[in-house]
Structures are given as structure tokens and as C-alpha cells.
Amino acid sequence: MPKNKTHKGAAKRIRVTGTGKLVAExxxxxxxFEHKSSSRKRRISGxxxxxxxxxSRMKKLLGL
Incomplete structure (x- = not known):
């Protein structure tokens, strides 16, 4: 049976923390950013x- 391939688009956007959680921007x-409010810009940072x-869907795409 062939190996599973990682979905590269997902791999560039999602990372796995040390405890196994998935995080994204x-x-x-x-x-x-000119028309976005300061509070909105702060909220969407990080x-x-x-x-x-x-x-479950993202782990399948990442091959986890």
C-alpha cells in the first residue's frame, strides 16, 4: 500500500503544538489594514x- 501524502496547503497553514493541539493564524x-479598526487588528493577530x-479533518490532511 502506498504512503499517504501530506496536503502541503494545509501543512503551510496549520501546526501542531507540543500537546497535540492544532493551531493556525x-x-x-x-x-x-487601513479600514480595519485597531481593536479588530489586535483581535486577529497571533x-x-x-x-x-x-x-479530525485537518489531522487527516496533515497525515497525523
């Missing part, structure tokens, strides 16, 4: 833990 945080509903 917030959306809407790349460009066009990373967030993926929801449990997405975990």
Missing part, C-alpha cells in the same frame, strides 16, 4: 486553536 490578517469540529 487568524483569517483577514494579511492586507488592507494564532488560535482550531475547533474540535475541524481537528
Amino acid at each position: 487568524h483569517t483577514n490578517n494579511q492586507h488592507k 494564532t488560535e486553536v482550531l475547533s474540535p469540529a475541524d481537528n
